[in-house]
Every structure is written in structure tokens, then in C-alpha cells.
Amino acid sequence: MEEMEDRRRVGYHIHRDVMGEIEVDSVAQKSEVNTSLLDKFKESMRCSGPRAKSCFLSSVPLLFWLPRYPFKENVFGDLVSGISVGIMHLPQGMAYALLAAVPPVFGLYSSFYPILIYFIFGTSKHISVGTYAVMSVMIGSVTERLAPDSEFIVWTNNSNESFIDTAAQINKRIAIAAAVTFLSGIFQLLLGLVQFGFVVTYLSEPLVRGYTTGAAIHVMVSQLKYMFGINPQRYNGPLSLIYTVLDVCSLLGGTNIGTLVVSIVTIVCLVSAKEVNSLLARKLPVPIPVELITIIIATAVSWRFDFKTLYEVEVVGEIPSGLQPPVLPDFSLMGTMVGDAFALAVVGYGIAISLGRTFALKYGYKVDSNQELIALGLCNSVGGMFQCFAISCSMSRTMVQISTGGKTQIAGALSAVVMLVILLWIGSLFEELPKAVLAVIINVNLQGMFKQFSDVSGLWRTNKVDMLVWLMTFILTVLLNPDVGLAASIAFSILTVIFRTQLPKYSLLGQVPGTDIYRPVEDYNQVVQIPGLVIFRSSATLYFANAEMYADHLYEKSGVDITKLLVHKKKLEAKRLRKEKKEQKKAKKEAKKRAVEMLEAPELSDKEEKLAVAIVAEPELDPCCDSGLPKAIILDLSPVNFLDTVGLKTLRDIHRDYGDAGVKVLLSGCQSCVIENLEKGGFFNDKVTKAVLFSTVHDAVLHCQQGDTKEAMKGTHF
């Protein structure tokens, strides 16, 4: 017992000593928090004097790493890797241009300019930036929404027939894609400059995987028309995917047989070639560029047998050679695409940074998240001026870049050189390539994304709430389209934090015998509840969404219904008042009687009389004893992260209600920020001092037991 008390005293003193300091520290800390953002901003702006050089170097990483490039060691790997990736860019760029609903050559541009810029400004050595299916389909939804077929219908003068002015529509779509890309780049630049790289933390892994899977469905559906050679109506807004699928199904009767044959043959060839590739993966130094071979053969066959005119197979069409001068994007379009551009900025960055980080960790270097934002922002804003569409980085190309020995951004730069060669001299050779082949390439490449469906069963076992996030993100993305779906998914994933903390587990704690450890009595059968004390803990933080439940469960678990208690107290008081009145009346009567009896009965001594009164009065004066109340309630607040007004009010109410009933309420395990919240919220006053705070549950228990001892000692004195 002595040892225990000693232990307690030490704990308590420390706790009291420390209180004064917290205030000082907390003020210092707070001002730090308030200014840190500003400081960061200033820091990022204030690049003058001696720091200018390092600041400049950090914003143009190329200048830092290129002079130190270990030429002999890396150059061969980078060369092979660069050429392999460059070859991949050709079919992917053209295919993803279909997704974005612009002519294929713009996919080639998008695989050239942004890569050069990333080479200069990027910090990841391994990711292959460039066209990406999800981004392309997002662009596609913007271009198709803002330049629908209905706007370009031209009525012929003579008859009632109409046709769509395809040339005007394509020009509009190119302008739209460039504008939204430029705007998303500006968003990324701005976010990077104010060091808001952390926004990506809202894109948790289950969300990103659910999102990309949902987007893959959109990608697949948008390619069906090319694979079947049909022309379904365009739909926009929520559920447009469903309408499109229904429309495609109803149009299947009008399938272009030539196109369908091309699709089927390509699928069979591509899938089997990929299988061979993966079987031989270990033996080959460089994977076979199956997609390149596919488009070369398909172009040759299509040209030789004139698919276009004989079978009405839709082909890629004109691919102009050479590059085009930059033009400023059409600013007048931007008002209607702010949301889309922001979604593109966040998604593009989210995909790139998560891939970049993965490989940075694997190969032991650092990716600067804000510099990445700036690099991607420059890629997209400059790219937008060269009529590229928004880029991110592709998992498949990145894997090839790494597996073929790519070690630095040089590989990326070399792949851009390959693209330049293609753009200048080779591109126009592919004019006879059937679009169906590109659509098949896209859909076969999607298989990796569809493999993500297996996440669901994994998450079902490991974390059901995260599975819910995955599924909801998937469903929302499929139903509401990638742009609105992303916002809705992020909102939902934030809401899960509420779900997870709204229904916490409430427990009474008991002591592990012989230790100062307290554990929930329902989890552990060896722990012992301390008689006369209620030790209560919620597994989650205490805030508006669960504050009411906290109080309810405390009342329930402690077996003390505070409402009944107060009613009981009131009744007792009323009873006492009535009794007092009665007794006053009685007293008058008795006074007379006594005068008579005085002579008969022997008088009680003063002390004896007091004792008797005490015995009679006790059960009524002390409501604790007769309603089986605990002596004290100890609230273990160690899982509490913060206290909002509602949580604070709940604690105050608990303290007041039990206090009224004569039960002490002690708080233990508060973190310093919680104590700060209590202080600022006015929890402490003349009546409630900081003496109710204890370092640990054990300290509070010892305090109560010490109190008992004192009272017991008082008792013996009396």
C-alpha cells in the first residue's frame, strides 16, 4: 500500500508540475502551426541570395542530376529502355487519342512534348509519363460533352437530310482537349507552388484502385463502337454508361462485319502474343513489342486489301507529318470545364505520385511530391499549348522501362526522341490502320486493371470498411462518370472516418491483478473491477457524432441512470420537505406531550441523540448509499484525439450530473492537445480544478483509494 501511494504521488506531482508548462508550450506550438503554411509559401517564393542556387537546382532537378550522370554504368540500360518505351508510345498514344475523341496524331504529340518537359523537371527516375487510359477517357467525356454531335448537324439545302460536320467537330474537340489540359496543368502548378502536394492523401489506396477499375469500365465501353463498327448515340451526365451500353446492345444488329472480323483476329493474335511474351519473359532481354508488330501487320494488311473501301472498316485517317507551332488555348471554353480540369489535375498527380513513390522506395531515392506537381503541371500546361491532352504515367510502360534496364530520366528522354522520329517520318505510314485494332489494344491492356477486382475479396477478409470504399468508388465512378464519381468517392471515403468512429466500442475497465494495467472486462476474463469505481473507455475519439452515445453508454455501463437519479433526488427532497413540515407540526404537538412525559422517561444524552438522528437521517441524506452509486467514475480519455464543443459539453454534463449525485468524475490519459481543448473550452473553473486530471488510470484509482483511506481514518477519529 505504501509503495502504491508513493508511486501515485510521484505521478501526481509530475502531472501538476507539468500543467503550467503546457500552456506556454501550447501557445508556442499554436503560433507555429498558424504560420507554417505561410512560411512554406514564403520559402517557396523567397529564392534570393545564397539560397537561390540550391532553390533553382531543386526546381530544375535536371541540372542537379545530369552532371553527375554515371554515363558508363547507365547509358546502355537507358538506351534499350528508352527505345522499348518509345515503341510502346506509338500504339498507346494513337489508341488513347481515340479515348479522348481526338485524331490519333494528337496522342503522338501527347507522347512527345510532356515527356521532354518531365525529363527536365521530374524527380522520379523510373516512371514513364505520357498518355494514360483513365486520363484519356476523362478528357473524352469533356470533349464529347462540350462538342456533341447535335451541335454540328448541317442540314442540306435540297432535302430533309442532315450530316455531321466532322471537320468542325474535330477542330472543336482538339481545342477543348487542349484547353482542359492547359487548365489542369495550371491547377497542378498552383497546387505545387503553394505546397499542397498533400491533397493526394485523400486518394487512399482502396479509392484509387476502385476508381481506376471503374474508369476501366468506361474505357472499355467507349471502345465497343470501334470494335463493332457501330455508331451509338452520345450520352452525358449520370448513368450515361448504362444508356450507352443499352444503345450499343440495340445497335448490335448493324455491326460492320469487316470491323468485327478485324477485332476478333486482333484480339486472338494479341492475347496469344502476350501469353508467349510472358512465358518467354525470363529468357528475353527485351520483351517483344507485340503491339507495335500488331499495328504494323494490321496496317499492311488493311492497306493491301483496302479494308477502308471494300469492307467499310473505319481507319485512322490522315496523320500529318511534322510538328505544329504552339497556340494559346481557347480561354473562353475554360469556364465550363473547371471541375473536369481539377479532377484531371488531382487524378493525374495521384496516379503519378503513387507509382513514383513505389519505385523511389524500391530503388532508394526520394520523390519530391511538390516538385512532381510542378513538373506535371508544366507538362500539361505547356503540352496544352502544343495541343496535347492531359498526361499522367502508365503502369505498363513504367514496368517495361524498368524491366528493360532503364535507370534514369534519360530513358524517358530517349523515348521522346523515338516519338520525334515517328512524328517526323514514320507516323503517316499508319493512316490505313483500322481503328478497331487500336480499340482492341486498349481493351487487351485493360486486363491489368480488371485484375483489381480481386481486391474486393482481399479487402473483405482484411478490412470491410475499405472494401466498402472500393466498391462505392467503383460504383460511383461507373454510374456518375469519372469526374463527378471522383468527387463523390472522396466524399464517401471521408464519410467512412465517421462510420468508423461513430459506433465505437464502449468498455468498463478492470485491473489486471497485481499490475497497474487496466483492460476491458468483456475482453479479458482475468481482470478485476475495482469495487466502488467505474472505469470507462470508448475505443474512439469523442466528438459530435458519438458524444450522445458516450453519455448513454456510460450511464448504462455504470448502472447509473442519471435521469432516474435526478428524479429520485427530487422526490427525496420533496419527501424531506413534506416530512419537515409534518415534523414541524408534530414538534408543536410533541412539545406539549413532552412536557408531560418529561417526568416519566429517562432522558437521552446529547451524544446518543445525535447518533440516533444520524442513523435515521443517513439513508436519506446520502443518496449514494441507497441507490448503489459508485464512489467515483474514471473516464479513460487516452483514445481521444481532440475535443470539439459537443464532446466538451458532454464531459461537462457528465461531470455536473454525477457531481450533483455525489459521484466524483476523474479524467485520465488526456493528451496535451485534449487538455488544451478542455482549458480553452472553459471546462475548468472554481469548482472543477485540474485536480480531476490524472496521468494514467492507475493514478486516478490510487487517488480514489487514498481518499478512502483518509475517510476511513477520519472515521476512526470520530
Place this chain on the structure above:
Amino acid sequence: MEEMEDRRRVGYHIHRDVMGEIEVDSVAQKSEVNTSLLDKFKESMRCSGPRAKSCFLSSVPLLFWLPRYPFKENVFGDLVSGISVGIMHLPQGMAYALLAAVPPVFGLYSSFYPILIYFIFGTSKHISVGTYAVMSVMIGSVTERLAPDSEFIVWTNNSNESFIDTAAQINKRIAIAAAVTFLSGIFQLLLGLVQFGFVVTYLSEPLVRGYTTGAAIHVMVSQLKYMFGINPQRYNGPLSLIYTVLDVCSLLGGTNIGTLVVSIVTIVCLVSAKEVNSLLARKLPVPIPVELITIIIATAVSWRFDFKTLYEVEVVGEIPSGLQPPVLPDFSLMGTMVGDAFALAVVGYGIAISLGRTFALKYGYKVDSNQELIALGLCNSVGGMFQCFAISCSMSRTMVQISTGGKTQIAGALSAVVMLVILLWIGSLFEELPKAVLAVIINVNLQGMFKQFSDVSGLWRTNKVDMLVWLMTFILTVLLNPDVGLAASIAFSILTVIFRTQLPKYSLLGQVPGTDIYRPVEDYNQVVQIPGLVIFRSSATLYFANAEMYADHLYEKSGVDITKLLVHKKKLEAKRLRKEKKEQKKAKKEAKKRAVEMLEAPELSDKEEKLAVAIVAEPELDPCCDSGLPKAIILDLSPVNFLDTVGLKTLRDIHRDYGDAGVKVLLSGCQSCVIENLEKGGFFNDKVTKAVLFSTVHDAVLHCQQGDTKEAMKGTHF
């Protein structure tokens, strides 16, 4: 030292014993959680057999409390209170009907039917249900959106003039108000039946107060036209309040002088009468019904001097006597008002339950939140059939009901009787009452709500995040209107949970000397960091929004940059490989040399040679020693409420990265739900066993120190 070890052992054993049980318990607990909602639902549906009676009693509380009504004690208070509140209902009902944009008599209906129904089904004894300004203005926004002036313009045949078909418009508006009321009642009933009373927890106090203040602005602005006698254009959608104010300002030139004079006189009289009332509050048993007196005088004066025709003052108009038969609401309208009806349901319930709870706590009884939902749902759905508009409860009437001695729902029933008398015989007397008087009554009554502005300064001192919730709710409500504003505010208040936990405080913990208490070293200057150990704690739970920061801060605080470490390790390995190659070459050379030198130098003993090699090799073989790594990292997870996939992955990465570098990572203070998350998430495997879990930080520290002792002992053995 012996004592410490002993202490540790006890703690450790308990921890290990307990693990097995957790699994069993957790399964039981989980299935309980999954079924509890269903059970509740079944329970609420399954009212048969012996429980039927109590179930019936609990759903019709009247049957429970009326037979036990203490007639003698309560009847007088309830009578006075009922009449006082009934008298208040008259002006408020008529005034709030203006807000709802329906004729005044429907405000009187709304102050009659719902009150009778609440008398039967309600559980709060003190709240005065009936018309409420915020609800009325929400109804008004629906009626005005769905029945705008533009729909009822009738062009006269002869000229180009047009007029608005007021009669048709009013009929449409009445139908709309009744339909939305009916639908909101159905929502409340449904929520009550599935026991979803807890939805109201999302309406935290700062949110409700910010919301009612914002709604008060809408109420005030909507009354300006009656006070000035002008007719501004109707606006809908976001920012409509701003447009309305601008329109009112531009129309001020056309103010009706008669109406303005009536308004000013009424304001002066009402405000001074209210002041007198509050001064005399203590002396009077019943407050003076200033509003009733005001409308009586105003009606008399308006009738006597014929304001309507002489000064073109707009008056209340026809008030039909008697009651109307119920009609089914127009179901065809309901598709367009689902959102509004849901907002009405939530707001109405939120206001009523928070007032009800406040007084229940004060007077020591219980308000059943689900029964309240059902009661309000019946009030509104039945009320909707009698063409009432949605009701809630009003603070001002409730205060009067209590201060005049109302003790039970009987007071409410009596106030309904007063309303019945008014409806049957007196109502039509008020036809000449100027609408401006009602508008003034509304605006003067709003002063209580505008007093809530002082919340902001209070919250600024106590809790800045809650102040932000208040302000954002206010701004969103003002700008986006009460319906959309409510949804946006709830979303924002949920987002604040993220704000509060996204930027936690990360600390290294040190030991309070001589105790088993560990505290942040930056907060307390007496604590001592344990050499060779890093004890790390985040003040908030670990989840997707802060998981990355957790790892970053751990690396920073522990002084161990894991990226550099891995790079360093790789370099060391490469160096070793190079050295090995060199040495192999050297060895060949030396073998020759040695054969020569053999005869000259004295040979080292085998043991001496080993030692020398060890001395040379040591600094390179053990990266821990030369990079100043800690021996172990202890993560105090006691503030963690739950682990999601991202948090788990972070812990796994930390464990793996530091493990690779030879640093042990121990977890302490995990709650059982966190351990469950770790288990299910596959954190534990052959390499990572549950031995990394410790009850408290101290246990983990003792474990590490024990390890040291063992190693030291090993050392001595060698």
C-alpha cells in the same frame, strides 16, 4: 532492476494470455454488430404476444401517462399555460403562413392538428410543437420555386397587358406545402420505424446554431416586402438571397407609405411592449400577450380607418371559419421535392429533439428519440392531409409554456382547444389585419436568433474549428438557401473531423524519471529520453489522410532517413562486393608474396587474426553502429481508434524498412479493435509475430532493456 523485470514479465504474460481470447471475443462482437440493426428493426416490428401491450403503450405514450396524470397538482398550471400558448399560436401561425407563402388560415390549421397529434404520441412534456420560422421559410422556398409567378401569368385578350392569376397560384402553393409536409412526415415516420433517430447526431450544436442564424436572415429578408409594401422579383437557387436584397433595394423608391407607417408604428410598439414585459417578468404570473394585443389593435385600427382601400395597405384577406375535410396530398408533385422534404424532416426533428432533451434533462425525465421521430412524422403526415405546413417546435412558445406553469402535454392539448375556438368563431375577425404587422411580429421575434451571433466570439476563444463550422454553416445557409445549405453544412462539419486529425502533433516520448510514465519531450522538460530507443506517438488516429505524414515524421524525429539508409546500405553492399573482388585479386598476389615473407615475419595466432579482422570489418558489417541508429523504435498507438488499409500498410512499411536496417519496431498500447485490424490485415506472419505488441510503452522499454542485458551477458560470456 529486478523489480522492473518482474513487473515487465507480469505485464507481458497477461498480454500474451489475452491474445487468444480476443479472437473469440472479436468474432462474437462482430456478429453482434452486424445483426444489431436487423434485430432492432425486427424488434420494432415484432410486437406480438406478451410484449404487445407494452409495445403499444410505448408507441402511444398518452395511454401510459394520462391515467397517472396528477390532476390536482398539475391542472392549474397546464390550464394557464395552455391558454397562454394558444394565444401565442394565433399571431405566430398567421405570420409564419406568410413565410410559407400560403394564406394565414393555413398557419392556424398548422397550429391545431399537429398539436393534437403530438399530444397523443409525443414524449416531451414541455416543448410546444407547431409552426416554426425556419421550417416555414424552407416551405416558402419550395412553394415559390414550384409555383412561381411566371407560371400564372394570364394575358388579357384585348391588350398586351397581363396579370397574375393569384387564386390559382395560391391553390397550387397550398397543395405544394401540404405535399412537402406530408412527404417530410413520411420520412420522419420511416426514420423512426427503422430506429434511425441517431441521424440527428450529425447536427452538432455549432451547426444548428449557425444554421438557425442563417435561416433567420432568410426569414428577415423574405418579410421585407411586406414591411415596405413592395413586390420584388422571386429568385431561386444559390445566391437568391443576394439577388432578392438587391432587388428590394432598387424597389425602395416605390415603397407604400401607408404600409411603411404601419410597420414603423408596430415595431416601436412591439419592441417597447416586449421591453416592459421583460422588466415586469418577475412580477407577472403570466406574460402580457403583446403580440395578441398588437394584432387586435392593428386589426381594429385598420378596419376603422379602412387602410386597405385608403392607403393600399395589404391586409390578410379572407379567413374562412370552420375546419376543412382532409384531402390526400398531390402525389404527382412529390418527385420534385424529395430533397426539400428530407431536409424538412431532419431539421424539424433536430430542432424538436434538441429542445426536448434540454428540458427533459432539466426536469428529470426521458425523451425517446425514435418515438419523437414517429410523433413528429405523424404530426406532419396527418397534418399534410389537413393542408397544414411542416411543423417543429418553437423556442419562444416553449419558454412561455414552461414559465406559465405547464407541466405536461395537457398544456399543448389545451392550446389546441384555444386554436379550435379561434378557427371556428374568431379567426374571420382578423381579415383586416395588415400583413406588415405580421411581418414585424416575425422580425421582432427573430432577435433571439440574431443573438446567436455572439456564439462566434465565444467559439473563437474556446474552439476555433467549431467556430469555423458555425461560420461556414451560416454562410452556406445564407448563400445556398436553407435546403442545400444544410446538406453542404453537414458535409463541411464532417470534413472538420479530417481537419482535426489530418495534422496531428507528432512527439517523441521520454520517461518521467523513476516512473513508468512516458510524456512528449517537447512538452515536459523533466522527462528523459531513453538512450538507444525512439518512442514515437501521434496525437491522432492513423488513417489514410495522415498515414504518409506519420511515416515522414517518424523518420524525421527519429533522425533516421530510411531512404538514405537504404541507399547507404546498398552502397555499402556494392563497396563490399568491389572490395571482395579486389581482395580476391590481392589474395592471389599476396599468396606469392607470403610464400616469400613467411620466413621473415612472425605469424599471428589464429585467434589474434580473427580479432583483427573483426575490428576492421565491424564498422562496415553493422550499419546500425556507424549511422547512429537506435536499437528499437516503439510506436505508442494508444490514440489510434481504428486502422484502415493505408494505416496498416504504413505500419507494415515502417516495420519492414527499419527491420531491414536492423532496428526493431515494437507497438504499444493498441486497443483490441486495433489488434483485430492488424490481425485481419495480415500484419502478423512468420517473421512478425505478436511478440511486437506490448501493453504499455513501459513494457516495451523494459523488453528492450532486458534484451540489452541479455546481449551484454552474452558479451561477457564471449
